[in-house]
């Protein structure tokens with residue numbers, strides 16, 4: 290059985306006070322309404338991580354993650370945050386290779402492979418993002434592109450390390466646009482990814498890797514997306530900033 294996961298990527302949103310309020314609403318609602326077998330992860334901005342982790346205390350229902358980490362372990366890299374720093378604060382998860390980092394911060398496959406290694410070396414669970422821009426989908430080159438993204442970021446791992454990875458398939462044309470992939474499009478790409486993993490790591494490993502869908506997931510489309518055979522939950526941006534919407538999405542998993 291693959292782990293079902295619903296993760297909220299807050300991006301560069303919320304004041305500290307809003308982040309505290311959102312966390313406290315989620316704690317209450319998750320405890321009362323959500324089944325225990327769905328893993329919930331919130332990805333707040335870096336400066337709030339430690340405080341929100343403390344606010345969650347021993348609440349095991351909600352994990353905390355960082356939206357990025359440096360490829361370096363330590364040193365003169367002003368403004369950067371390392372995987373080891375995250376680990377030292379008790380952070381369990383990290384998003385690597387989000388399309389906004391690829392697009393706005395020029396993050397490339399080899400760099401992302403280094404970040405994956407740093408995260409794993411520090412015991413963090415990476416959510417590795419992949420997904421095609423609209424032009425690639427229109428040119429019908431999206432499968433090849435996503436396979437290349439998977440190869441670049443993950444194919445240097447061995448099967449044991451691969452079992453520690455979560456993948457998020459996020460078509461760029463669906464992120465923050467209100468345009469969601471159809472269930473057929475999502476299932477098709479998740480299967481492409483799983484088969485590609487199987488070709489490298491074997492069927493047993495590929496069957497264990499959770500593959501999340503991301504791209505304008507909302508309370509009213511989550512259920513049908515999460516019902517797809519190879520969709521194991523979601524990475525949610527905008528809708529994770531409203532506690533009621535996020536909880537309804539989690540309940541759909």
Ligand code: PEP
Nearest residue numbers: 464465503504505526527
């Ligand atoms: C995301 O940022 O990963 C995302 C999927 O955003 P949204 O849900 O807003 O499309």
